[in-house]
Amino acid sequence: MNKNNQSLFNKSAAWKFASAAAAVVLLIMLKELGILSTSTLLIFQYIGIYAIVVLGINMVNGYLGVFSLAHAGFMAVGAYTAAVCTKFFFSVEWMFPVAIVAGGLVAMLLGILVAIPSFKTRGDYLAIITLGFTLIVQSVLQNMEFVGASKGLNNIPRHTNIYWVMGCLLFAIFVVSRFIHSKYGRSLKAIRQDQVASMLVSVDVRLNKSIAFALSAFLIGIAGALIGHLLGYTSPSAYGFTNIVDGLVMVYLGGMGSITGSIFGAAVWQVLVQLLKGLGTWRWVVGGGLLCIIMVFRPKGLFGYIELSDLLKKIQAKMKSGKLKKGGNKDE
Amino acid sequence: MNENKRIGEPILRADNLHVSYGKIAALKGVSFEVHKGEVVAILGANGAGKTTTLNALTGVLPIKSGSVQFQGKSLVNVPTNRITAMGVVHVPEGRHIFPDLTVEENLRVAAYLYESKNKPLLQERKEQVFDLFPRLKERIHQPGGTLSGGEQQMLAIGRALVTGSELLLLDEPSMGIAPKLVAEIFQTITKIAKNGQTIMLVEQNAVMAMKIAHYCYVLETGCVTYEGTSEYIQANERIAQAYLG
Numbered sequence: 001m002n003k004n005n006q007s008l009f010n011k012s013a014a015w016k017f018a019s020a021a022a023a024v025v026l027l028i029m030l031k032e033l034g035i036l037s038t039s040t041l042l043i044f045q046y047i048g049i050y051a052i053v054v055l056g057i058n059m060v061n062g063y064l065g066v067f068s069l070a071h072a073g074f075m076a077v078g079a080y081t082a083a084v085c086t087k088f089f090f091s092v093e094w095m096f097p098v099a100i101v102a103g104g105l106v107a108m109l110l111g112i113l114v115a116i117p118s119f120k121t122r123g124d125y126l127a128i129i130t131l132g133f134t135l136i137v138q139s140v141l142q143n144m145e146f147v148g149a150s151k152g153l154n155n156i157p158r159h160t161n162i163y164w165v166m167g168c169l170l171f172a173i174f175v176v177s178r179f180i181h182s183k184y185g186r187s188l189k190a191i192r193q194d195q196v197a198s199m200l201v202s203v204d205v206r207l208n209k210s211i212a213f214a215l216s217a218f219l220i221g222i223a224g225a226l227i228g229h230l231l232g233y234t235s236p237s238a239y240g241f242t243n244i245v246d247g248l249v250m251v252y253l254g255g256m257g258s259i260t261g262s263i264f265g266a267a268v269w270q271v272l273v274q275l276l277k278g279l280g281t282w283r284w285v286v287g288g289g290l291l292c293i294i295m296v297f298r299p300k301g302l303f304g305y306i307e308l309s310d311l312l313k314k315i316q317a318k319m320k321s322g323k324l325k326k327g328g329n330k331d332e
Numbered sequence: 333m334n335e336n337k338r339i340g341e342p343i344l345r346a347d348n349l350h351v352s353y354g355k356i357a358a359l360k361g362v363s364f365e366v367h368k369g370e371v372v373a374i375l376g377a378n379g380a381g382k383t384t385t386l387n388a389l390t391g392v393l394p395i396k397s398g399s400v401q402f403q404g405k406s407l408v409n410v411p412t413n414r415i416t417a418m419g420v421v422h423v424p425e426g427r428h429i430f431p432d433l434t435v436e437e438n439l440r441v442a443a444y445l446y447e448s449k450n451k452p453l454l455q456e457r458k459e460q461v462f463d464l465f466p467r468l469k470e471r472i473h474q475p476g477g478t479l480s481g482g483e484q485q486m487l488a489i490g491r492a493l494v495t496g497s498e499l500l501l502l503d504e505p506s507m508g509i510a511p512k513l514v515a516e517i518f519q520t521i522t523k524i525a526k527n528g529q530t531i532m533l534v535e536q537n538a539v540m541a542m543k544i545a546h547y548c549y550v551l552e553t554g555c556v557t558y559e560g561t562s563e564y565i566q567a568n569e570r571i572a573q574a575y576l577g
Contacts, residue, residue: 198430200424269423
């Protein structure tokens with residue numbers, strides 16, 4: 001029984017990864033054939049980067065199920081660390097991965113620090129503490145002359161391209177899908193449902209929360225490193241409230257605790273942002289409004305705690321029993 | 333007032349435990365012992381401090397003063413998951429199974445400490461649980477939240493057995509469960525005890541508890557008022573009147 005399940009778990013993790021890899025290969029083939037315009041390619045890069053961010057946020061807000069607002073802070077730390085690396089230390093292009101990893105690691109250290117208050121606090125209080133963290137990061141950056149203070153860093157080498165973005169995204173999908181099917185991922189689900197009961201069956205809640213926060217921060221830090229090197233500049237103002245809301249909209253749009261949902265949320269929102277560019281500041285009304293509508297009608301997001309593979313399995317099962325009604329397969 | 337016919341060596345000794353919720357004292361100097369191989373019952377009315385006692389033992393509630401020794405090691409101020417790892421496994425009141433995880437996953441989470449190192453042990457313990465509770469095996473892929481109250485209680489006990497316990501703490505296993513299943517669960521507890529498992533049982537259903545317990549402590553508003561073997565407690569008319577009504 002156990003062995004059966006084990007292989008099933010791995011199979012679904014492998015399936016997710018393989019389908020994501022296939023999509024990326026297709027995308028890159030299209031690029032090489034010159035079918036995609038530069039602006040379309042840019043949107044795909046945004047989607048890829050924000051999909052990594054959303055996977056990171058989902059680690060804590062979805063799988064662990066606590067409400068954290070630290071992601072803007074992690075992203076800022078990743079972006080700045082990597083930018084400082086490439087600007088001042090490793091300016092050669094082949095050293096770019098070092099900068100990416102450095103951005104991830106520094107964010108990860110802060111992630112472990114942010115995990116500590118989550119041991120005792122839950123709900124609103126953790127949201128306030130993590131919001132405080134993001135604001136601290138922002139104001140520290142605003143006051144550090146070394147990184148350009150409120151003007152930020154300019155002339156960051158534009159190393160980011162579609163290959164780096166998709167490579168990092170595949171890495172993120174791989175890590176997250178491996179993690180959630182591991183013992184730690186299962187423990188995370190248990191902690192989300194009942195923290196005391198988890199401790200009573202010997203689960204080390206502190207360790208698991210720290211790992212979740214560390215992994216989340218690492219992924220978001222990587223995404224920060226990529227965005228800085230995509231835009232060529234980074235400034236503290238980019239990592240404030242709008243960034244927090246952006247992240248939340250994508251997570252809740254796509255779905256809590258779902259890899260499929262993370263990518264879906266990032267894709268839909270980034271495309272929407274491009275379409276709504278003409279609206280200027282008014283796009284925040286659309287963003288906020290969308291968040292409200294999702295919260296009312298689908299509080300766990302479109303793919304809340306389900307994956308595309310689960311849906312396909314459901315459809316398959318329904319087809320087998322001959323009860324498939326047209327369009328009725330999206331209901332839970 | 334006590335009749336001290338006990339078996340085995342003491343493995344747990346609590347001395348003068350004080351626990352309070354804010355300013356309200358819930359335990360006012362409770363002392364007791366659990367011996368190896370025994371089933372010890374803690375009896376008492378609502379609010380007497382039975383659940384508080386178990387919660388204090390496993391660190392769910394902080395101990396204000398007093399000492400707890402388990403196999404010679406202090407349990408005071410030790411984090412809950414460490415106490416569990418030492419072998420004091422607590423099945424909480426209200427079961428607290430993981431509703432969205434399947435029966436199988438519920439059991440696997442409980443193997444947190446050894447799952448990756450010792451797969452055969454997990455397999456062995458799971459089979460042991462399914463032997464004790466065949467109903468769980470029938471529902472192995474069902475989410476925990478879809479089980480009936482009695483089945484959830486079985487799952488909660490099974491989960492504790494998978495974790496591996498030297499001392500099993502059971503909090504109100506009969507609460508909110510169909511009478512037919514209560515009998516079944518108590519039969520199983522007896523079976524587990526016969527296999528040599530040391531058990532500390534908290535129960536409001538005193539008649540049921542005394543049937544399987546070797547030794548009982550009667551709690552009243554945070555103090556131990558009587559203790560003795562089940563026969564002694566049952567035979568003592570004063571206790572029966574005061575407590576069993």
